[in-house]
Amino acid sequence: MRRFSWFNATSLTLGFAFLYLPMVILVIFSFNESKLVTVWAGFSTKWYGELIQNDAFLDAAWVTVKVAVLSSTFATVLGTMAAYVLVRGGRFYGRTLFSGMIYAPLVMPEVITGLSLLLLFIAIGFDRGVMTIVLAHTTFSMCYVSVVVSSRLVSFDKSLEEAALDLGCTPFDAFKSVTLPIIAPAVISGWLLAFTLSLDDLVIASFTSGPSSTTLPIKIFSAVRLGVSPEINALSTIMIGIVTVGVLTASLVTKRSIAMRQKEEQKADQ
Template sequence: MNGLRAPHLVALVAGLGFLYLPILVLVLYSFNASRLVTVWGGFSLHWYGALLRNAALIDAFWLSLRVAALSASLATLLGTLAAIALVRFGRFTGRGLLSGAVAAPLVMPEVITGLSLLLLFVGAGLERGFWTVTIAHVTLTTCFATIVVQARLVGMDRSLEEAAQDLGAPPWRVFASVTLPLILPGLAAAWLLAFTLSLDDLVIASFTTGPGATTLPMRIYSAIRLGVTPEINAASTILIALVALVLVAASLIAKRNLLPRG
């Protein structure tokens, strides 16, 4: 269309403002010296200091990081395999089952996924904790990883693979030296998405965890339940900054062409 007109600008500002307002409020309040939300007591890093002395919150943060890193890695592996099967294998036995199992967790309410996994773990007699949360998160995030890698594979130029094949490279060699480097940005995006989803999950972790394994969202949730605490504002701001940093780094890497683009 021909340029941006006033009503469009209003829609953009209002819509994006709605999306960013809560984040802005949170960041602002994290620097508020006053414990009261209504009173601006001046700029202060007090709550960040309190946060650093909150051992329970820091333990939960490390636990969540470990769960997220491990589950994202496994989910990316499984998601890549599933995406290759769905995009490249044509018809095969179990295709319907695989595409269904990959799509279903996306629309499944988290309370159901969490409850059913817990009942499985109890039935199998598994001790609940770090590993059960990790397994649950792999299950949830594999689907998202599959979709991201799938999109990359579909948009890929196949002629390079065909050329490698014509030159006599065996299938695994074609995959390792042609396909894999080409879909690497997709794998990175899938890993990042799985990582943030795992880091963010409250419901499924609450169902599948056990004593001694309290994740960060669970700690934040119970703090919110007990009443708004400024420390949570500080923790949230750090998390938001962390995600923003990772995203900026990722886009810079993509821009500088360190990773092949497609």
């Protein structure tokens, strides 16, 4: 029985073309000489030079990177702790509610999340700025970290921790010296995923940002409403490159984690 037919090949080609052809066109026209984004006038990199001299975009890029690094770091710490409690905590009072609160942002619409956080910050009198965006991004990205780390902890050999405890380690020392190095690839993957999600978020950041904390997606969206310029094409190309590198890095780290887990299982079988 043939599993790969011409119909499957055609469907797959059309699907990938629908998803990625617009991105390819955007990247190509970012090197366009003309100011018109739909008319090709020759190869040029001048719009990247213009972009470097645009202080508004550079300030927004700095805010975006700062928010992404801080929020992904906080989300990784909190998500790892939540995953450890869910996997190793057993059954405790309120576990169902706790797990539901952890995974709720996965299915919650971003508009609802952003609006609820906005109302919260207004109610407590917290001025909107970089920290409010960081808190908002940490809220919705820590659940993704928790899912990634939980999947690694489920298959983790608990006898390694028990051996460390038998040799005199405290639970914290056992986690730091044994558990954390083994699940480190999953933790790094969670950090990269949270960083990527924060880097291109628009909806939640638009609700929680202040006048002096405009992120790059918000800046691009505001500029596009007045017309697409070649500088936006260049900036979007750079963002696509950054996200692509992040996704590829996360994929490589995940593959390495799987390979390490397979080696551990082979050693255990021997």
